[in-house]
Amino acid sequence: MTRAACAIILVLSCASTASAQLTAAKDGPIVYGHHHIAASDIPAHLKSFADTLGGTRIKFGPQQVDVVKFPNVFIFFRNQKPTGGTEGTTVNHIGFSVPNLSQALEKVGAGEYPVITPQEPTIEGVTPPNHAFVIGPDEVIVELIENKQQTTPIALHNVTFAGPKEMRDWYMKVFGAKPILLPGRFPAAGLPGVVLNFMWSAVRPVNPVGTSGRSLDHIGFEVKDLEAFCKKLEAMGIKLNVTYRKSEAFGLGIAFVTDPWGTSIELNEGLDKLQ
Secondary structure (H helix, E strand, C coil): CCHHHHHCCCCCCCCCCCCCCCCHHHHCCEEEEEEEEEECCHHHHHHHHHHHCCCEEEEECCCCEEEEEECCEEEEEEECCCCCCCCCECEEEEEEEECCHHHHHHHHHHCCCCEECCCCCCECCECCCCEEEEECHHHCEEEEEECCCCCCCCEEEEEEEECCCHHHHHHHHHHCCEEECCCCCCCEEEECCEEEEEECHHHCCCCCECCCCCCEEEEEEEECCHHHHHHHHHHCCCCEEEEEEEECCCCEEEEEEECCCCCEEEEEECHHHCC
16 A cells, blocks of 8 residues: 555544454344455464454364454455455455554564554544554555544454445445445445445555455455345345355355455355354
8 A cells, every 4th residue: 555545544433342253143134244365374364463463363164264353353364375465456455443553553563564654634624543554464454543442452443445436335235334424535334343434546546456366355244134135135136156055064154246346245144153
């Protein structure tokens, strides 16, 4: 990410700080569920997300694969060298909130990860949040935002998309995200536990590529009654890349869809039961 791009990104809303891993059961029929990383070196990502940023390592499924959990999101890994980082794709970066940014950046610096700390002036009468960007393994861009009222050490905050203005409308229509009015440049929409940010041409390539094969290979939503939701998508004319199926081995309902701009999206039911 260029310094110019960082300098005008405004994210002024704080995600939920609930201690549960996913808030699906109590807060809504659709919530954000997971990030899935294509990793050239899984141990390096585990060090970044767990040891440095403060996520918790857990095991998942019959093969006991490594997963990192944070409040409101899981991070899964695929042993696959990505074709590039998150910049230049339709999901530019992912964000977490922390109660003390300086302390978080000390740990990041000790881990020798590159950090960009924008020094923005007040824009449109609004003081930008205290935030920074960390470049992790395989050039996964992670935003850290300070929320002094937060009681957990770190929690999911945002997923920031890059693309045309119609993107927000699509995510509101399909997933029921609610519009968030943020002072500043970029529209946003909210689901329980996460802010979906949508940034335009000033900070994105003219034609961002889809996520499949890049370091953030796909994103995931947890959906109640996923089978019925998939039928609703098909009725809306949205093609499923992988139709609904139930994985007994993993205890999950699964489907895949791609948004109109190339973002690969996994749909799950049952991920909220993962501990």
